[in-house]
Each structure stands twice: as structure tokens, then as C-alpha cells.
Amino acid sequence: MHPDPDLSALGALGGFFVLRTGEPPHGSPPTLAAAYAVRDDRGARAGDGQDPVLLRARKVAETLRTPETRVAASVAHQGFVARLWSVALGAAVVYGRVPDLDPRLLRWDAEAGAPDDLWLTEVRMLPVGALGELVREGHLAPLAEAVRARFRLPDGLLRGNAGSALLGAARQLDRRSVADGRTEAGDRARALAAELLAHPALSGALDPVTLRRRSCCLYYRVPGGGVCGDCCFDRPPRRT
Template sequence: MDEVKEVLRRAAALGPYFAVSTDPDEEVDPTWRPLPETDPERLDGLIDQYAQRLGTGDRRVAASILFQGVASRLWSPVVASAALGVVPDLASLHWRWAPGAPIALWLADPTGWPASPARAIETVVDGQLRPLRDTMAKVVKLADGLIWGNVASALAGTLYAARTSPDLAATLVPFVQDLLALPPLATAGELTPRGYVRRSCCLYYKVPPGGEMCGDCALLHRS
């Protein structure tokens, strides 16, 4: 437990997106909820709030971007921790989120395993994102290609940590490359010399005023 706490502390030094609290005193805060979110009604309300924040009436857009935001928030500390030798067990993970605020994470029982891509897929994709996808499907229909494209895009986004923390690059970059080669991410896109390119679109271009595309979008024309 102490080793995992120390690794998470070091990962958090990369920035707030990499932070996971392990403070046991957080248990008294009733605003924490277990993650993955399995309450369709609550998730339905969060999607509506997210749509309002984005200024869109298209709930599919809001759901897609919310899902990608959660995926990014999960991958960041896990990938950074893996680069330091540990994949944290997210079974006791909790989240706290409100529109306009960053997603906060708290791990009630900070344990983990020696880093391996298979273990990272198991704890992030199978343990967190598949159940969240299943709950979201009860209120908004999103194609699996879009969902896993969001997950892969969020994972590829963690590569910027290798640029800001060169000491992690030697382990972080190949770890992310190995993850992107595993299902269900292997068919979602590919790493190119110009960066990651996905085979689907997250629908961000529909956010008002519209027309803006992400750098890895399949809809971009690349010369």
C-alpha cells in the first residue's frame, strides 16, 4: 500500500490531471461516488448538465465528450504510475464531478500490481470503462467504434507526459504503444510519425459554434 501511495504521489507531480487522492479522511465526504457510475438516472442528469455546459442540445455529443473526459482522467494517473512500475487497482476508486469543475478521484484502498499492459487494460478498460459504457448505453446510444476511439484517443493523449517529464519517456512511451496494440483499442486508430490518428470521431465538431476538430480526428484532411 505504501509503495502504491508513493507512486501515485509521484504521478500527481505531473499535474492535476494525474492526481488521485489516497487520503483516508476523504471517506467522510458524502459527495464521493463509486466509479464506474452504475446509476443510469444519475448519469442521465450528468449528461444533461454537460450538454448545457457545452451549449449543445445533442446529448450524444455531450455523452461522448463526457466519456472521453473520464477516460482521460483514468488513463493519466494509471499510465504515469505504470511508467514508475505500478498499475494501481481501481476497484475502490471514487469520483466527484460537477459541470465547470475538474473530475476529482479518490482511491479508498490504494493497492496495485507490477506494471503490465494486460493489467492496465483489465483495471481501466474492463474494470471501469466497459461498465460505464454499459450504464451510458441505457440513456444515450453511442457506437462502439466511437467509444473505443475515445478511449484510445484519451490514452494517446498521455504521451505528452513524456515530453514534459523526459525521465519517464523510456518506459511511458512503449507502455502506451503496447496498450494501443491491445483490444479493444487496436482497431480504434494508429500511431503515426505525426501523432495518433483515430478511425472515428468524438463528435466535438458539433459543439457550438461548430466546425472545430480534434488533432487526431478521422475527419481531418492530412496532406
């Protein structure tokens, strides 16, 4: 049996790393497999009220007070991808294994805030070597397809979001490892992130020297927003 069946040690790393286990006590939100499978209006398998991807974007739009749905969708996408990378990378560093993040095992409350939005209904630990495929093929690809269909966001932006989110998770683990006096954990996180960023699915998303992204997440268009620390812009572009 896994020594931490509730994956409780991930919570000590920060809110983005939390992964609840078991069935949610407040109803039964859809699995991520179901969320990714919902079609947009042109393929209409479900109305807006049943579309978790649209619901998340609208929630973020309300929180950021932005009228631009595409901007909210990009910010929501980056935040959600950061959750997935953080859980997987954090588990690899803490446990030396990763939980099976099969979308059919993960329930997602699109209208809740982190860390209560993700629930893993069955804990099955896998070798660290499965990490990349679990996140890339299991989530990044179908999530990007769902976001593109609804909001017409370009591939480069979504790849930049994924690369930036991965690097952010690794940096948080590195900072935490220094604070805890366990720098070897930070070394593992950086090495894993470098390997994942070299994969063709993410290669080129970030500048290899500066580690700044080559696309913009559009956060500068949020009222009161600016450019992020790894933005491709030095200052917010002039809005037209």
C-alpha cells in the same frame, strides 16, 4: 509500505493525473461500481437525479453550452476515460507499479471538476502488468455499456475515445519527461501505450501510421468547436 501512500507525485504531472486518496471530505459520492450499475429508464433502478453518468453528461452539456446531449455524453466519456488512463499510466511510469483501480475502491463526484472528482479509498499497489485489465475490464467495458444504454453512442466512437485518450496521456507524459530531462520515462509511457493500443479491445481505434482516430468524438458539433488534432476529419463535416 509504498513510499508515496498519498500518490502525491501524480499531481505534478497535471490535473488529469491527480488521484485523491482516502474518503472524500465533502460527503460520500458513489463508487464507480455503483455508478456503472445504475440502469437507464428502461431498466429503472434509479431516477435521473441518482444517475452519475447522466449527471456528468448534463454538467458537460451546460459547460459547453450544447443542446445535444449525445455530443456532451461523448465529450464527457472521453474526458473521464482520459482521467483513468492518465492515473494508471502515470503511476506505471512514476512508481513502476499501478494502484488497484477496482471500481469499488474509487468514489466519483460526477458534478465536480477534475482533479477533485476521483478518490481512491484504499491504496493497493499492483504490478504494471495489471494496468490493461484494470482499466479495460474494470472501467472501459462497464462505462461503455452505461453510456450506450443512455445515449445510443456507437461502439466505434467509444473505442475511438478510449484510444485517443490513452494516446493523449502517453504524449503528455512524454512531453513532461522531456521538460524534466528524464526521457526514459517518456519512452516507458510510449511503449506501454503501444502495447495497450494493440490489444483487441482497442486495436483499430487509431490509424497505425498517422495515429489519427477512425471515428469522431462529435466535438465539432459543440458551439464554437472544431475538429481535434487526431480527428478522422480534416475539417468539420457540414451539418444538416
